[in-house]
Each structure stands twice: as structure tokens, then as C-alpha cells.
Amino acid sequence: PPASPARQGSRSLREAWREEFSAQARGGATCRRGAPCRRGGARCRPMVLAFLLPRLCRLQPCLAMSTATGTFSMQQPLNYRAGGRVEPVDGGQTEDVYEPATGRVITKLLCSGEKEVDLAVQSAKAAFQTWSRTSGMERCRVLLEAARLIRERRDEIATLETINNGKSILEARVDIDISWQCLEYYAGLAGSLAGEHIQLPGGSFGYTRREPLGVCVGIGAWNYPFQIACWKSAPALACGNAMVFKPSPFTPISVLKLAEIFTEAGAPKGLFNVVQGGVATGQFLCHHPDVAKISFTGSVPTGVKIMEMAAKGIKPVTLELGGKSPLIIFSDCSLENAVNGALMANFLTQGEVCCNGTRVFVERKILDTFTKEVVKRTQKIKVGDPLQEDTRMGALINRPHLERVQRFIKQAKEQGAQVLCGGDLYVPDDPKLKNGFYMQPCVLGNCRDDMTCVQEEIFGPVMSILPFDTEEEVVERANNTKFGLAGGVFTRDIQKAHRVVAALKAGMCFINNYNISPVELPFGGYKSSGFGRENGRAAIEYYSQLKTVCVEMGDVESVF
Numbered sequence: 001p002p003a004s005p006a007r008q009g010s011r012s013l014r015e016a017w018r019e020e021f022s023a024q025a026r027g028g029a030t031c032r033r034g035a036p037c038r039r040g041g042a043r044c045r046p047m048v049l050a051f052l053l054p055r056l057c058r059l060q061p062c063l064a065m066s067t068a069t070g071t072f073s074m075q076q077p078l079n080y081r082a083g084g085r086v087e088p089v090d091g092g093q094t095e096d097v098y099e100p101a102t103g104r105v106i107t108k109l110l111c112s113g114e115k116e117v118d119l120a121v122q123s124a125k126a127a128f129q130t131w132s133r134t135s136g137m138e139r140c141r142v143l144l145e146a147a148r149l150i151r152e153r154r155d156e157i158a159t160l161e162t163i164n165n166g167k168s169i170l171e172a173r174v175d176i177d178i179s180w181q182c183l184e185y186y187a188g189l190a191g192s193l194a195g196e197h198i199q200l201p202g203g204s205f206g207y208t209r210r211e212p213l214g215v216c217v218g219i220g221a222w223n224y225p226f227q228i229a230c231w232k233s234a235p236a237l238a239c240g241n242a243m244v245f246k247p248s249p250f251t252p253i254s255v256l257k258l259a260e261i262f263t264e265a266g267a268p269k270g271l272f273n274v275v276q277g278g279v280a281t282g283q284f285l286c287h288h289p290d291v292a293k294i295s296f297t298g299s300v301p302t303g304v305k306i307m308e309m310a311a312k313g314i315k316p317v318t319l320e321l322g323g324k325s326p327l328i329i330f331s332d333c334s335l336e337n338a339v340n341g342a343l344m345a346n347f348l349t350q351g352e353v354c355c356n357g358t359r360v361f362v363e364r365k366i367l368d369t370f371t372k373e374v375v376k377r378t379q380k381i382k383v384g385d386p387l388q389e390d391t392r393m394g395a396l397i398n399r400p401h402l403e404r405v406q407r408f409i410k411q412a413k414e415q416g417a418q419v420l421c422g423g424d425l426y427v428p429d430d431p432k433l434k435n436g437f438y439m440q441p442c443v444l445g446n447c448r449d450d451m452t453c454v455q456e457e458i459f460g461p462v463m464s465i466l467p468f469d470t471e472e473e474v475v476e477r478a479n480n481t482k483f484g485l486a487g488g489v490f491t492r493d494i495q496k497a498h499r500v501v502a503a504l505k506a507g508m509c510f511i512n513n514y515n516i517s518p519v520e521l522p523f524g525g526y527k528s529s530g531f532g533r534e535n536g537r538a539a540i541e542y543y544s545q546l547k548t549v550c551v552e553m554g555d556v557e558s559v560f
């Protein structure tokens with residue numbers, strides 16, 4: 001998008017940085033103007049850095065020297081309150097934050113205590129006073145500007161996401177695109193939020209006002225750190241709320257970019273705050289009496305605890321929890337699309353996706369052909385350095401999680417499943433990656449519905465293939481789970497497609513595709529996968545409340 005003249009100066013510097021930044025991340029030899037470097041990138045780069053670094057220290061305080069794999073380190077402080085980065089005033093417990101690609105510690109996280117949480121909430125409360133009185137159009141402008149800034153810094157934010165989460169840079173860029181689209185979408189809705197006018201007898205009338213809730217808390221998971229923060233803050237802010245966000249302690253970094261961008265886009269200081277920490281910090285947030293709403297993304301057991309805490313304060317909650325979603329492949333599908341769909345449904349973000357279609361039901365007639373093709377394509381997935389352009393699968397979030405996924409595969413074998421490909425740890429040749437958390441994507445055959453790998457959410461790159469014979473049978477088996485986040489069907493028969501998705505007990509269903517994320521569509525679960533919706537118009541309901549005003553135009557007829 002074209003920059004306004006007022007922004008040109010700082011923008012050209014940022015662009016120069018971005019080009020250098022992307023070149024470093026790629027490890028490629030490009031010069032500052034993005035052209036192939038005739039003088040050799042290695043020699044050219046120090047000159048560019050000598051020019052840029054003093055300025056960057058001011059502009060980009062959270063970025064240290066270099067961002068190529070194995071070189072990034074994050075500077076303190078990591079909390080964001082009242083429009084700036086701050087050290088927590090209390091807390092004290094520290095956690096290591098990793099770069100999954102190399103297993104290096106990139107920073108220490110200071111977990112925020114009760115006082116710091118209170119200061120963040122008070123900061124949000126103060127910003128709410130002004131923000132909640134702005135018009136929808138004023139909010140629209142701030143959100144649009146924030147969306148524009150995210151879009152402008154897409155590569156920089158995606159690189160941070162890749163370094164801290166381990167997903168491929170290709171995927172991280174898509175995540176950032178979905179993030180700014182989400183802000184644009186709610187910017188568009190902000191100006192049209194309105195109540196109703198209702199005529200009553202005798203000229204009296206009523207009307208409704210759609211009002212914000214107050215200070216909303218967002219608690220995020222580690223698989224889509226920046227995107228989750230946008231999915232929560234965009235509708236919250238559009239409705240006139242303020243937010244305190246707590247990312248997962250595994251991925252505390254990229255959300256600071258969002259906080260800085262909101263401030264730069266003109267949001268009042270304190271409108272969007274970040275407190276870092278784990279379980280205890282989350283509990284302080286949920287119990288805080290000035291918090292009006294909690295929106296949570298994470299596991300089912302934590303979701304239960306969040307709801308219990310919210311119940312004590314009668315706070316509304318949105319819960320985006322786990323899943324074990326079915327993907328149903330009928331024999332009349334386009335095989336090529338179905339295979340692509342199954343890969344999309346299982347292997348994005350190293351399989352660490354809540355709505356993944358990990359139970360792949362395949363009509364027996366095409367079981368062998370489908371399985372052969374899926375295995376062939378899975379074996380071709382390039383695992384490795386997530387900042388390399390040709391990598392398609394990076395590293396899992398941390399060592400304990402990698403080991404947990406490995407245990408699921410071991411147990412699947414013990415229960416009779418057959419490993420058709422992958423499943424082993426992967427050690428890249430590059431020595432700097434040898435302590436990274438990599439594994440080969442895995443396809444399991446010979447699966448039965450009662451196996452642990454088919455019942456439990458693995459949250460790793462493991463697909464289970466299950467044969468079926470009839471539509472009725474597969475719908476029943478697909479629904480036979482405590483979860484209900486998503487589901488998919490591949491068929492060329494349109495009646496069958498709609499009949500099957502209508503029968504699926506899941507909040508997000510796909511026909512002839514899987515795991516795409518148009519921000520216009522509501523997203524959320526049935527059953528143990530949670531309730532409330534993110535994205536789409538529906539999310540407005542979860543970040544606002546209706547006030548009814550009844551207006552008497554005549555005299556009061558008293559019964560007394």
C-alpha cells in the first residue's frame with residue numbers, strides 16, 4: 001500500500017532494514033536495495049549494518065544484532081504497559097525461551113506477579129475510558145492503520161514468529177497475512193456496529209445500544225502466537241474494549257510487535273497491554289475483579305480451569321480448545337485435491353494445529369491408491385531450517401513436546417498401527433540445527449477407532465488413516481469423539497457433501513478443502529472443543545453487550 005508523505009522518511013529506513021533483515025534471514029547475498037549483491041553479500045552487509053544499527057536500536061528495541069537461524073537474541077523487557085515496554089514490578093520466576101530450530105535459549109522470561117497484572121489491568125482500564133467513547137469510524141481508522149503497519153512489516157514479524165515457534169517462514173508469512181486481514185475486517189465492521197430502534201404503543205419506543213464489555217483478557221497458545229493475539233484483539237478493540245494479553249511463555253516475542261504497532265497506529269496508551277508469564281500469571285488475570293471477559297486459546301484441561309475461575313466473577317468466556325477432527329474422503333472425490341487436503345489438514349505448523357483433521361477416514365475402494373499417494377507426498381516434505389525458503393516443515397515447539405509426540409507413535413505401534421512413513425526424530429546435517437526439535441512427518445495405517453492415536457489429540461505431524469464402507473457408518477464414527485472443533489469432506493457429490501457436514505457435530509466444516517482461514521468466517525468449537533466464536537460477524541457478540549433503553553412518550557400509568 002502507498003505510504004502517506006508524512007511517513008515516507010521513517011518508512012524508507014524501515015524498508016532498508018527489512019531488506020537487510022530478509023536477506024540475513026535467507027542467508028542470501030542481497031544488497032540493501034534487494035538486488036543480487038555484486039560485491040558479495042558477506043562483505044556488503046557490515047556496511048549496511050553500520051549504517052542501520054544505531055538507528056535500529058531506537059526503532060526496533062526488541063531486535064538484537066542478527067536474525068539468521070542460530071543468531072537471534074531478544075532483549076528485555078518483555079512486558080508492554082501504558083504504551084511502552086516495561087520490566088514487571090513483581091513476579092520473579094523465570095523461564096527459558098527457545099529457538100526450536102536450534103534448541104538455543106534466546107531470552108529469559110520474567111513471569112509477572114499479581115501487582116504487575118494489576119498495573120496492566122489499570123492501564124487498560126484508563127485507556128478504556130477514552131476508547132469506549134470514540135465512534136466506530138475513529139476505531140476503524142486506528143485498526144486500519146495497524147493493519148497497514150503489520151502488512152508493511154510482514155516479513156520482519158514472520159521471521160520473529162519462525163524463530164520463536166519453529167514453523168516454516170512460508171507458513172509464518174501466511175499467518176501474518178491472516179492477522180492483518182483480521183484487523184482490516186474488524187476495522188470495516190467497527191463503523192457499522194449499531195443497535196435497533198423498536199416502536200412501542202402510544203408513540204413510546206425502545207432502542208438498544210451495543211456497548212463494550214470493558215477490560216478483556218486474552219490468553220494465547222504457542223502455535224499461532226501473533227495470529228491468536230490478532231484474532232482476539234481486533235474484535236475486542238473494534239467493539240470499544242481494552243485488552244490485556246498473555247501469550248504462551250514459550251512464544252512471548254512477536255506479540256510485542258503488535259503492541260508497538262497499535263500504539264504507533266494511534267491507539268491510546270494502555271489500550272493493548274502484554275503481561276508475560278505462565279499458569280500463575282494467567283490465574284491472576286482471570287481472578288482480577290476489573291476484568292470483564294476472558295478469551296482463551298489452549299488445551300481442554302486449562303479451558304476447564306479458566307471457566308471455573310471465570311464463574312467466580314461471572315465473567316463471560318470464549319474457549320478455543322483442542323480437537324481430534326475427522327476428514328472424510330469419499331471414493332468419488334478428486335484424488336489429487338483429497339491428498340492435498342489431507343496434507344493441509346495434518347502437517348501445517350508441524351501438526352501443532354487445534355483444528356487438524358487427524359482422523360482421515362478413507363472409503364475402502366480407494367484406500368490403497370489414496371494411502372500410497374499420501375505416503376509418497378509426505379515423504380517429500382522437506383524438513384529443516386525453518387528460515388530457508390524451500391523448507392516446508394520446521395521444528396516442534398520444544399523437547400518435552402517432541403518426546404510426547406514420539407510416545408504417541410510408540411504407543412500406536414504397540415496397539416497395532418503400522419508406521420507407513422516418518423515418525424523418527426530428524427537430525428539435519430547443518431551442525432547449528434543438531435539440537436533442534438525436528439521429526440519426520442508420520443502416516444499411520446492399520447488404525448482402529450479405539451487406538452490412543454485416534455482418540456487423543458497428538459498436536460504433532462501424525463496422520464491416522466481409517467478405512468470405511470458407508471456414509472452412515474463414517475458419520476457415526478466421525479462424531480464418536482469428545483471433541484467437535486472441525487471436520488472435512490472430499491466428494492464430487494454436492495448433496496452428499498452438504499448432508500455429511502450437516503450431520504457432523506463440529507463448529508468448523510470444510511467441503512473439498514481443509515485448514516484455510518478466511519477471517520470473514522466464524523471459527524470455534526462444539527462439545528469439549530469450546531464455545532464462543534472468533535472471526536466473522538459472530539465474534540462481535542462475544543466482545544459486546546446490549547443495553548436496552550425503554551422511552552416513555554406519555555404519562556406514567558401507576559397501579560398504586
Ligand SMILES: NC(=O)C1=CN([C@@H]2O[C@H](COP(=O)(O)OP(=O)(O)OC[C@H]3O[C@@H](n4cnc5c(N)ncnc54)[C@H](O)[C@@H]3O)[C@@H](O)[C@H]2O)C=CC1
Pocket residue numbers: 219220221222223224246247248249277278279280281282283286297298299300302303305306319320321322323353354355457459485
Ligand atoms: N481451538 C483453538 O483455537 C486452539 C487450541 N489449542 C490447544 O492448545 C493446546 C496447546 O497449547 P498450550 O499452550 O500447550 O495449552 P495450555 O492450555 O497449556 O496453555 C494455553 C495458555 O494458557 C495459559 N495457562 C495455563 N494454565 C493456566 C491457568 N491455570 N490459568 C490461566 N492460564 C493458564 C498458558 O500459559 C498459555 O498461555 C492444544 O491442546 C491445542 O489443542 C491450540 C491452538 C488453537
Ligand SMILES: C[N+](C)(C)CCCC(=O)O
Pocket residue numbers: 223224228348352353354355515516517
Ligand atoms: C490457521 N489455522 C486455521 C490453520 C489454525 C487456526 C487455529 C489454531 O490456532 O490452531
